Amino acid sequence: MATRPVIRPQPLRGDRRALGDIGNIDSLLGVDGGKINRPITRNFRAQLLENAQVAAAANNKDPILDGATKKQEVVRAVQKKARGDKREPSKPIEVIVISPDTNEVAKAKENVSSNEYSSVLDARSKAASKTLDIDYVDKDNDLAAVEYVEDMYTFYKEVENETKPQMYMHTQPEINEKMRSILIDWLVEVHVKFDLSPETLYLTVNIIDRFLSLKTVPRRELQLVGVSALLTASKYEEIWPPQVNDLVYVTDNSYNSKQILVMEKTILGNLEWYLTVPTQYVFLVRFIKASGSDPKVENMVHFLAELGLMHHDSLMFCPSMLAASAVYTARCCLNKSPTWTDTLKFHTGYSESQLMDCSKLLAFIHSKAGESKLRGVFKKYSKLGRGAVALISPAKCLLSSAP
Template sequence: MFSNLNMNRFGGGSKSTSTGANSKAAGGGKRKAEVSPRKMEPITKKRSALGDLTNAVKKKALGGGTNKDKHAKATLAAVAAEKPVVRVTRSKSLVSEEPKETAQVVAPAKKGKTSQTVDKDVPVLVKAKIIVPEKLSVGPSKLPVRQTRASRTRISEEKENSTTVQARRVTRSSNSKPTVQDSSTSADDEEDSSLYKTAVSTPESDLSQSVEDQNRKNEQLSLQKKSKLPHGVVDFDAETVKDQYQVGLYAEEIFAYYKRRENRFHVKKYLDEQTELNRNMRSILVDWMVEVQESFELNHETMYLGVKIVDLFLSKTIVKREQLQLVGTTALYIAAKYDERCPPAIDDFCYICDDAYPTKEIIKMEMIILRSLNYDIGFPLSYRFVRRYSRCAKLDMDTLTLARYILEMSLMEYDFIDVKDSMLAASALLLALVMKKVKAPWSKTLEYYSGYNKEDLFDLTHRLHEYLTNVPSHLKTIRSKYSHKVFYEAAKVPLPDELKL
């Protein structure tokens, strides 16, 4: 036995830790330009050399200024007299090569403002890329023009409108109304689109007709399946074919698929390769996992899946003794997230281990286990098979619960890990029927739906009977669980001294 397993600490609330949030929000401080204005002074001085020129342009536009401004006005007027003023209009052709001589640009006037004249020699601080078109325009569009946001929006709208107009062709004829055809849609696409119907486009009469056709097909399939059934076999799926939750039309195919996947997840005996583990340690771990399942009120499928994950992982990885409970806890954590509607939090699994393993170790082990299993944990489980067999045979809950007790006890035995889940479920159900003293326990219905006859289950059923008569006394969780009235006191049903099949 290994010391890390805690068998008695259950039933309490999970530990929860909370860390205080930082009082200062991220990004809440001011920028450097606002808190230290002194650093901006050198930048202002650097820009003062350009300030006279830019201010002169502004004052010139307002009609005032100093002697320097008046001298600048005279210079600009002389240049304007010598060179013709080139007025630039907005067009799609934006930029051409710059002329070598000095030129002036009369910017387009905005609303409520006069047009401003800017000399080329005056440096302009504009962060814009110059776009050279493939074909140079002639006339007024030779000089570079800065494209504004309004012009870009207008040009994009014009492109979209032109694309829309080109994509649609309106054909008119004398005898028919105008029809709109999309040039991007081919004749093949139109034919394919007619095959798809939606609830909006399909009339109610067509919808009802499609439902009736589907029901008729389902009835035909059920009749074909019923004709293939052997004599004396009850067609359970035909009785539930109209129940959408039981999917009777596909149930047989689903369990046939489960059987095909059994060969893929076959577990081999691994204790010979494990240097620090033995049979007793595995039995104690499974017994503890059943107790965790009861404490958290998990589904039985979750517990069966957790045990399967442990066996498959141990068959591929060497695990030390002190890490065995961590593997079992992480396997249950993975199974709960896979099967439960509201799985427990990871802190609850830490608490159930008496905080022997921190959260980081469980997350790390989770990644190791999932990688070793190639992230495929959709295993066929014996619990699902035994429930399917009992439902098809229309057995009562007492017999089903007894079979579940036998099946759950078999999880603790190492010798059963290499047995197929479908065969183990069938043998557990056969032993339960014998313990209930049912005449002709293995009927043709059970033989048909399970795929095993009595001869196939003879040896395995005797092995289960022998194990139940010699269960170790320290493994009490499953026995006490099924001794309760909720489980019909299945553990108290006496075993026959001699098994007669």
């Protein structure tokens, strides 16, 4: 059987102390000649002191000095406090019973919830007892931000008038409402050609109107303003915006790339680079959701809203009212009953009577779309992929006293 080699300790150099002698080894009288082969902890130290005292008492000897005895008692007290003295009877816990029918218990049940979203829904449902919870299906979708969506739209409605374009045709000596309609109709076709997102179209029109509200533009540069606004909105909204050369091509080389970029810089300078605005599309998404999941209603709403974009008179209304009126007019066209629900009233913030003027304007524009020479929006929504909603007759109930 092999023997284990004995390793002799090396001599210390200089004044360095051995590692085992630095603070973790102590000598106690009466315990193995004053040497302990394990680190001393508070509990273990107190146990050793107690054992030494018991052994000394059995031999009628006092192994510890008076000063050490006091130290021992202090250590023992600390040790008992740390581990708890089981011999001391525990004090009874006073229990206060609250009647379950008190208001405090009811409030506690409402405040304490394992699901934060449920508490938000409870508070919201109390505020609108007759409305449907349109965000319930998105409660597990983090991108929907259902806990904050109501606050977001409250903020949008507060600031929408700050970036709302004003009616400006009286300040433009060389352009008129018809020219603007032609420009928007052409941009709708370009928007379809490049397969851009709806947000881009609404932001493009917003940029055009805000810029024309601030700066006089000659007739020959109106299309340049439109294509430059489309480029700016595409850079803001799209992952892959159109190239400048592509926009030069769709203008039939009426402008070169340098002119488009210079106009883009001019537009951004006049708007102070402020592009984060609540457009009509922001409200359309929310209000369509409140109307219910009906693809035909959704297509009709977008059709009416884009028809409204082409007409200068729609600038007299704020984006949220235009969006709510588009939903109301679409439901009238499709004979939805009831036409305006409590859920729509709650989420839009408008009653049926408040929307009547704007809805009549949209219905009038709808009635003229089929015979208009500007066919961009009409052709877009005449296809089966969009429900062919452009072929549906306008709401007769709104045309009786339309402007």
